[in-house]
Amino acid sequence: MYRYDAIxxxxxxxxxxxxxxxxxxxxxxxxxxxxxxxxxxMNGLYLQLHAYMLRVCIPYGTLNVAQxxxxxxxxxxxxxxxxxxxxxxxxxxxxxxxxxxxxxxxxLAEVDLHAIQTSGNCIRNTTSDPRAGATAEEIDxxxxxxxxxxxxxxxHPEFSYLPRxxxxxxxxxxxxxxxxxxxDIGLALRRGRDGTLGFEVMVGGGMGRTPFIGQTIKEFLPAxxxxxxxxxxxxxxxxxxxxxxxxxARIKILVSSLGAxxxxxxxxxxxxxxxxxxxxxxDTELARIRAAxxxxxxxxxxxxxxxxxAARAANRALGRFVRNNVSAHKTxxxxxxxxxxxxxxxxxxxxxxxxxxxxxxLAERFSLGDIRVTHEQNLVLPHVKQSDLPxxxxxxAAVGLATPNINLVSDIIACPGLDYCALANARAxxxxxxxxxxxxxxxxxxxxxxxxxxxSGCINACGHHHVGHIGILGVDKKGEEYYQLTxxxxxxxxxxxxxxxGPGLNADxxxxxxxxxxxxxxxxxxxxxxxxxxxxxxxxxxFKEAVYVDAx
Amino acid sequence: MSTLIxxxxxxxTEIENAFVFVVDDEAVPQGADIIVSxxxxxxxxxxxxxxxxxxxxQIEPAEAVEDLxxxxxxxxxxxxxxxxxxxxxxxxxxxxxxxxxxFNGEVRAVGDxxxxxxxxxxxxxxxxxxxxxxxxxxxxxxAAGHFRHVYQAAADGRTPAFSEPGRR
Numbered sequence: 001m002y003r004y005d006a007i008x009x010x011x012x013x014x015x016x017x018x019x020x021x022x023x024x025x026x027x028x029x030x031x032x033x034x035x036x037x038x039x040x041x042m043n044g045l046y047l048q049l050h051a052y053m054l055r056v057c058i059p060y061g062t063l064n065v066a067q068x069x070x071x072x073x074x075x076x077x078x079x080x081x082x083x084x085x086x087x088x089x090x091x092x093x094x095x096x097x098x099x100x101x102x103x104x105x106x107x108l109a110e111v112d113l114h115a116i117q118t119s120g121n122c123i124r125n126t127t128s129d130p131r132a133g134a135t136a137e138e139i140d141x142x143x144x145x146x147x148x149x150x151x152x153x154x155x156h157p158e159f160s161y162l163p164r165x166x167x168x169x170x171x172x173x174x175x176x177x178x179x180x181x182x183x184d185i186g187l188a189l190r191r192g193r194d195g196t197l198g199f200e201v202m203v204g205g206g207m208g209r210t211p212f213i214g215q216t217i218k219e220f221l222p223a224x225x226x227x228x229x230x231x232x233x234x235x236x237x238x239x240x241x242x243x244x245x246x247x248x249a250r251i252k253i254l255v256s257s258l259g260a261x262x263x264x265x266x267x268x269x270x271x272x273x274x275x276x277x278x279x280x281x282x283d284t285e286l287a288r289i290r291a292a293x294x295x296x297x298x299x300x301x302x303x304x305x306x307x308x309x310a311a312r313a314a315n316r317a318l319g320r321f322v323r324n325n326v327s328a329h330k331t332x333x334x335x336x337x338x339x340x341x342x343x344x345x346x347x348x349x350x351x352x353x354x355x356x357x358x359x360x361x362l363a364e365r366f367s368l369g370d371i372r373v374t375h376e377q378n379l380v381l382p383h384v385k386q387s388d389l390p391x392x393x394x395x396x397a398a399v400g401l402a403t404p405n406i407n408l409v410s411d412i413i414a415c416p417g418l419d420y421c422a423l424a425n426a427r428a429x430x431x432x433x434x435x436x437x438x439x440x441x442x443x444x445x446x447x448x449x450x451x452x453x454x455x456s457g458c459i460n461a462c463g464h465h466h467v468g469h470i471g472i473l474g475v476d477k478k479g480e481e482y483y484q485l486t487x488x489x490x491x492x493x494x495x496x497x498x499x500x501x502g503p504g505l506n507a508d509x510x511x512x513x514x515x516x517x518x519x520x521x522x523x524x525x526x527x528x529x530x531x532x533x534x535x536x537x538x539x540x541x542x543f544k545e546a547v548y549v550d551a552x
Numbered sequence: 553m554s555t556l557i558x559x560x561x562x563x564x565t566e567i568e569n570a571f572v573f574v575v576d577d578e579a580v581p582q583g584a585d586i587i588v589s590x591x592x593x594x595x596x597x598x599x600x601x602x603x604x605x606x607x608x609x610q611i612e613p614a615e616a617v618e619d620l621x622x623x624x625x626x627x628x629x630x631x632x633x634x635x636x637x638x639x640x641x642x643x644x645x646x647x648x649x650x651x652x653x654x655f656n657g658e659v660r661a662v663g664d665x666x667x668x669x670x671x672x673x674x675x676x677x678x679x680x681x682x683x684x685x686x687x688x689x690x691x692x693x694x695a696a697g698h699f700r701h702v703y704q705a706a707a708d709g710r711t712p713a714f715s716e717p718g719r720r
Binding site for chain 1: 613637638639640641643644647651652666668669671672673675676698699700701702703704705706707708713714715716718719720
């Protein structure tokens with residue numbers, strides 16, 4: 001895990017002092033709200049329906065024990081006792097007072113956390129694989145490159161006032177757990193024929209009101225040239241991106257209007273003029289960062305733990321948890337554990353301070369002090385000994401965190417929606433809960449298998465509905481909340497944008513409609529097909545007929 | 553005349569702004585140092601540069617600073633315009649002036665120029681400011697120098713964190 005040295009710590013302290021000064025100028029009336037807004041946004045502070053919301057950065061989704069404990073303390077001290085993990089691996093506190101914000105930032109800085117660039121028209125937190133450093137699938141550790149990007153993008157002087165926000169993802173496995181193809185830049189690590197490391201560079205993906213899948217503009221960028229190439233992409237975008245209409249200001253609109261080929265050509269032309277010796281990170285620095293991610297403490301263990309095998313055979317609940325939430329680790333005798341924040345009666349992504357404290361304790365005992373956040377609003381304990389799995393399961397169950405539903409129908413992504421957000425047209429959380437309740441039968445949920453439902457309370461698509469196998473979009477129709485369903489989206493390596501099923505449904509009709517969609521799938525599926533595969537094979541019609549049968 | 557803040561390695565000082573911005577369809581005042589638009593310097597450049605006064609050019613966000621390449625050795629300054637402080641295109645213009653076009657003269661920020669952006673402006677190589685918020689040189693200097701460390705190499709030549717001797 002990357003550890004902040006004196007330089008990183010002094011930087012955070014300077015940032016915190018700067019913001020304290022800006023808040024005092026705002027409270028004294030020396031700054032207008034218009035002038036203050038981008039400053040508070042670049043420190044993660046939004047004005048929402050009821051209060052300020054503070055979005056704390058979790059760099060590429062990686063936390064240590066002290067950081068989780070501090071987040072728990074903030075939840076208890078400054079919020080109503082909980083935090084909300086987001087689809088970008090960050091955490092939000094929804095009940096913050098402006099005057100407390102500088103103190104909170106100081107408290108965060110003490111454990112090397114901050115809220116820098118979690119909002120605003122700048123380069124945001126880099127998304128990465130929550131299984132980094134633990135999965136045998138990866139070509140290289142994506143955290144090395146994510147940390148290089150974190151440093152490069154932090155208060156980047158040229159790219160702090162972009163046309164619009166800018167999000168980068170780094171994925172390193174064939175299975176994409178970062179939604180790279182719906183980021184402004186998706187970077188997929190590749191090995192060249194000669195064994196050298198590089199990136200496939202995809203640009204112009206994104207959601208919002210005009211969703212696009214990112215397009216490849218470079219098949220193989222030598223990894224050591226990453227920062228100069230990013231500089232070229234950002235410079236072309238900063239100059240040519242639209243600034244007259246915020247809905248057309250994302251890079252996806254520029255790439256779409258120029259065409260990916262022409263955009264790529266402009267980037268190439270710009271890149272050729274950049275002095276690599278200045279722009280690219282020196283090998284010594286890359287080596288320093290890489291060394292920080294070497295995982296100490298992994299023991300040499302037998303590939304199979306007999307006590308664990310016996311326990312999972314004897315305990316049905318543990319067996320189910322293992323089937324759904326536990327994956328192979330690259331080191332024999334270890335496992336990767338997904339911790340679901342999607343209990344059936346919970347708000348997707350929420351964790352209260354008891355749960356955060358428990359996660360910190362369990363990570364300290366069982367996961368080498370390492371905790372990850374997923375873009376699907378769950379947590380991961382990446383380095384758990386198989387022999388510790390029964391005890392970990394009991395510990396998670398004690399605080400309601402052992403829900404065995406990873407990737408299943410109730411593992412729903414939802415934005416905060418109209419319950420919190422000033423932009424929302426409709427509620428998202430109660431709809432997620434009504435669907436989860438409908439699939440509370442765990443055997444049936446397992447029978448259905450992987451099914452990704454994603455819910456957004458408005459067209460800004462924070463709940464990623466465009467890339468849900470089933471997407472649900474809340475809309476306002478003459479003062480009433482309606483929900484538009486889409487089918488066939490995916491944010492993974494097989495990325496696609498979902499298509500609209502039919503007329504909008506009211507809130508009570510959504511869960512029954514999902515039920516009918518699932519029944520069609522179960523009747524039609526062949527072999528090992530997921531819901532998404534069946535939909536792609538048979539098309540929209542059977543699903544549409546099932547949902548709207550009463551309308552005929 | 554408006555206040556001008558000059559920023560050097562030794563800090564910020566307030567000086568009198570000797571330059572007059574001349575709108576395109578206005579006549580050039582006799583004997584005054586002037587700033588003109590890119591289109592005017594393209595049209596009348598030789599005459600203006602031969603007139604014996606110091607000449608600067610103002611670059612608007614949508615204009616390509618590369619168009620000035622050949623004229624740069626003869627210009628006293630380049631003004632980069634911020635019609636709104638949120639418009640970040642001038643940061644690229646300033647960066648390219650310093651890093652790519654090798655301009656060593658004054659790069660001046662004009663328009664909606666606020667102390668809160670002092671840090672990014674100076675890092676992009678802007679070394680003169682006409683503040684729109686009444687900032688004093690001392691306030692500007694404090695805002696620009698707030699961070700003891702920087703993470704990336706930029707036009708101001710500051711040593712990035714990764715090259716600092718204390719990096720661990």
